[in-house]
Amino acid sequence: MLPVALKPEIRDGVVRTLPQVLEIEQEALRNKVIDAWALALQLNGYERIEEMPGSGMPEASVLGDQSMHIRVVGYSAVSLYENLCKAYRMEMGLDRDLLIACALLHDVGKPYEFNPQNRERWAANHKTTGAPNVRHPAYGAYIAITCGLPEEVVHVCASHSPEGRFVTRSAYATLVHYADDGSWFSLASLFDLNIPKL
Ligand SMILES: [Fe+2]
Incomplete structure (x- = not known):
């Protein structure tokens, strides 16, 4: 049971x-x-992924909007896996549907971390709320669990980023992690962006 009725136009x-x-x-x-x-957007006052700036975290350089980032990680994670299977001429055992789901949802927690009202409140109250209160991996895990996604996807939401250093990343999370970092650091070189290495 979701905490709100999802708006069809957001879906x-x-x-x-x-x-x-x-x-x-x-x-x-x-x-x-x-x-x-749709749930993450709706709970945080957004209608579209495009409304969030194109950065890995609110303090980092912006290029385009957030939709471009989510698309490139989706395409790169799948092509990285398919290239491995093609080059090594073997099936490597992952479920393609799950890999797409993991890649497309890795940053599903960003609407909370990027939400301007949240950021203003956390900046004013950081002694009690912390700032950010919760980073996008933890909020993404909350969204994934709430929506009944399988634990493979929950793990990628929680562990694609530096938070994943504290666990053994799954193969799905490893592919998504390198697709994610690979896109940001390639863009940093191509466009002289400031992308913090966490
Ligand atoms: Fe990302």
């Missing part, structure tokens, strides 16, 4: 922003991925 927007979600063949998983982004 539709998620599909338009992330067309790769339609490659997820398992209908229940596909719908939960769409639900998760």
Whole structure:
């Protein structure tokens, strides 16, 4: 049971922003991925992923909007895995649907961390709330659990980023981690961006 009724226009927007979600063949998983982004956006006053700036964290350089980042991690994680299978001429045992879900949801917690009202409140009250109160990996895990996503996806939300140093990352999380860092640090070189190495 979700904490709010999801607005259909926000769900539709998620599909338009992330067309790769339609490659997820398992209908229940596909719908939960769409639900998760719609819930995170709706709970934090956003309608579209594009409304968030294109950065890895609010303090980092911005290039484009957040939708570009989510799309590139989706494409890169899948192509990295498929290239491994192609080059080594073997199946490596991951579920392609789950890999797409993991990649598209890795930053589903960002609407909370980027929410301007949250940031203003945390800046004013950091002695009691901390700042940020919760980073996007932990909030993403909350969203994924709330939407009934499988634990493979919950783990990637929680552990794709530096938080993953404290656990043994799954193969899904490792692929997403390098797709994520690979895109940011490639862009940093191409465009002289300031991308903090955490
Ligand atoms: Fe990311």
